[in-house]
Amino acid sequence: MARIFCVANQKGGVGKTTTCVNLAAALAEAGQRVLLVDLDPQGNATMGSGIDKRTLERSVYHLLVGLADLPAVRVASEPGKYDVLPANRDLAGAEVELVELDRRENRLRDALRLVVNDYDFVLVDCPPSLSMLTLNGLCAAHGVIIPMQCEYYALEGLSDLVNTIKKVHANLNRDLKIIGLLRVMFDPRVTLQQQVSAQLEGHFGDKVFSAIVPRNVRLAEAPSHGIPGVVFDRASKGAKAYMAFANEMIERVKTL
Numbered sequence: 001m002a003r004i005f006c007v008a009n010q011k012g013g014v015g016k017t018t019t020c021v022n023l024a025a026a027l028a029e030a031g032q033r034v035l036l037v038d039l040d041p042q043g044n045a046t047m048g049s050g051i052d053k054r055t056l057e058r059s060v061y062h063l064l065v066g067l068a069d070l071p072a073v074r075v076a077s078e079p080g081k082y083d084v085l086p087a088n089r090d091l092a093g094a095e096v097e098l099v100e101l102d103r104r105e106n107r108l109r110d111a112l113r114l115v116v117n118d119y120d121f122v123l124v125d126c127p128p129s130l131s132m133l134t135l136n137g138l139c140a141a142h143g144v145i146i147p148m149q150c151e152y153y154a155l156e157g158l159s160d161l162v163n164t165i166k167k168v169h170a171n172l173n174r175d176l177k178i179i180g181l182l183r184v185m186f187d188p189r190v191t192l193q194q195q196v197s198a199q200l201e202g203h204f205g206d207k208v209f210s211a212i213v214p215r216n217v218r219l220a221e222a223p224s225h226g227i228p229g230v231v232f233d234r235a236s237k238g239a240k241a242y243m244a245f246a247n248e249m250i251e252r253v254k255t256l
């Protein structure tokens with residue numbers, strides 16, 4: 001049975017997509033069967049997996065509004081060795097259309113039922129909002145992975161996200177839990193980052209992943225080649241950190 005995880009944080013530019021794409025590729029590298037779901041109309045996870053969002057005939061939009069079934073939407077990431085439910089701007093329209101539909105928060109969960117036995121991990125890349133799309137991700141998932149930068153304001157945004165997760169847990173999805181916080185774009189030379197990192201460990205304990213992803217230019221370059229960072233330059237510090245994170249996830253799911 002696939003374990004389904006959302007990569008979420010309502011702030012933009014915090015490393016959600018980079019985490020989703022690289023975790024998917026690192027898990028695949030470790031022999032896991034992975035499906036990545038792009039729930040962001042920006043389609044960055046799609047492009048970063050080597051799939052051209054501009055030429056898609058069908059996307060996750062069609063799946064959510066019931067115009068296509070999952071096998072018709074799914075494509076393979078060749079460089080990543082995982083499957084993708086891709087997205088593009090069409091998905092922006094889903095936000096409004098979903099409101100009119102039955103089981104509007106559960107459209108993704110219902111669609112994924114078909115393939116739970118085909119994968120070990122399903123990773124959902126959420127948009128930078130607490131919208132109907134993110135809600136679909138949270139309702140489908142067993143857990144949430146929260147990437148964050150160790151900055152002062154990071155903690156402030158976190159409480160909104162944690163409250164949303166609590167509400168979804170209480171009202172819509174009893175399975176949902178926070179799997180962990182992943183420190184990304186980390187620069188150990190910055191004292192404030194060390195302080196916030198220590199604060200996170202103090203406050204969230206073992207909910208903070210041991211793996212720490214450094215700021216690494218190879219991870220930022222990889223998407224322009226349509227190749228996940230862990231494949232683009234496997235010797236880079238960023239790639240090694242995501243490989244370590246993938247191993248940590250493989251261990252952590254055993255305890256769920």
Ligand code: ADP
Nearest residue numbers: 012013014015016017018185214215216219220
């Ligand atoms: P989000 O999906 O939360 O909006 P992204 O993953 O797209 O965030 O990251 C935002 C920007 O930061 C992108 O340009 C990405 O390439 C860059 N980035 C992400 N993680 C790292 C990292 N560890 N080191 C350097 N650049 C990074």
Ligand code: MG
Nearest residue numbers: 016017040044
């Ligand atoms: Mg993104």
